[in-house]
Amino acid sequence: MTPAARVQAAIEILDLVIEAAREGGAAADVIVQRYFRSRRYAGSKDRRAVRDLVFDTIRAIGERPESGRAAILGAKPELEEWFGTGGHAPEPIAPAEGRAETSLAPNWLLAKLGKRADPALLSRAGIDLRVNTLRAERPQMLHLGQPIADLPNGIAGAPEDIAARPEYEDGRVEIQDAGSQRIVQMCGAAPGMTVVDLCAGAGGKTLALAADMAAEGRLIAADTDRMRLGALRPRAERAGATMIESRLLDPQREMEALTDLAGAADVVLVDAPCSGTGTWRRNPEARWRLTPERLQRLTRIQAQLITLGASLVRPGGSLVYAVCSLLPDEGDHIVSGFGDPQMRLTDTRLLTPQKDGSDGFFIARFERAC
Ligand SMILES: C[S@@+](CC[C@H](N)C(=O)[O-])C[C@H]1O[C@@H](n2cnc3c(N)ncnc32)[C@H](O)[C@@H]1O
Secondary structure, eight states, X not given: OOHHHHHHHHHHHHHHHHHHHHHTOOOHHHHHHHHHHTOTTSOHXXXXXXXXXXXXXXXXXXXXXXXXXXXXXXXXXXXXXXXXXXXXXXXXXXXXXXXXXXXXXXXXXXXXXXXXXXXXXXXXXXXXXXXXXXXXXXXXXXXXXXXXXXXXXXXXXXXTTGGGSHHHHTTSEEEOOHHHHHHHHHHTOOTTOEEEETTOTTOHHHXXXXXXXXXXXXXXXXXXXXXXXXXXXXXXXXXXXXTEEEEEOOTTOGGGGTGGGTTTEEEEXXXXXXXXXXGTTTOTTHHHHOOHHHHHHHXXXXXXXXXXXXXXXXXXXXXXXXXXXXXXXXXXXXXHTOOOTTEEEEEEEEEXXXXXXXXOEEXXXXXXXX
């Protein structure tokens, strides 16, 4: 592909990413993969160059742009020279053609983030691993990266092809951001406990809880999403964590599938659905998706889930509430609005890419009075 054709390809992909952000479609990564699946003429260097151009542009433009052209012209003015050069190049630039403005995020989100709006939120993320202690120990895996000081099983800086390596394929390591590992660490799960992972998804944190429990005790993975929960079983088998019980929940009637666990859990993790403002390093187009209405819907669900989670905790047991977001609406405000006098707040943490080298997370830990 010529340099001009690469710019045109990036514009076409950005148009698809913008539409997906508006309509709730696929993630940018998936769109890039699909685009090249039907364009076999593009070599690996072309793909990498176009992908980098797409993601650099998404990172540079905070507000959802009008079009891929406006985004590229705003983010990369030095590429104007390729417009209108014929062949597969982008069309010539029209006299009053719009250019998107560069910024960290939409203004309404910047106002909410305040001092937490740091450029590091959009830095490039490395790959962190968690050594699965059901299958291996960290000293045996240090050829894959550097140990993370505060995480006994964490490794940073893993190679990009880790998912194709035997250590991953046979379950000795899991790909897991250091922030997610710190959430599980705050749960303090141990062998023999009853632990509920209330928003387990495909089980990233469930598997880490199982390892901390040495696969002994009861570990219940619950979620309302059948597909995500379905992905947990093969992952659990690979990880040697076959003691996990899965429970599919009916939204708004979650307790129906959990009645036997009311007041019975030693630890409940509520890894609540959220806006993902802490994961912009990996999904920078999430800034183009979020709206005030969507945020409001999420905070309503978060408030319901923290209350539901608390009802499962036994006297003396603990509840950990976490979101991969730095918005006070989804963290500090949910905790301050949670008015269960039996639940004592024992710890809160705000993890940021700048300070902690992980995705951004808000974490709160409570203990139920005895
Ligand atoms: C942040 S994700 C969880 C990620 C997961 N814990 C992990 O480590 O991979 C939030 C999850 O909450 C689930 N969820 C949404 N509404 C729910 C509800 N009412 N009850 C339980 N889970 C819910 C979503 O399906 C999603 O899988």
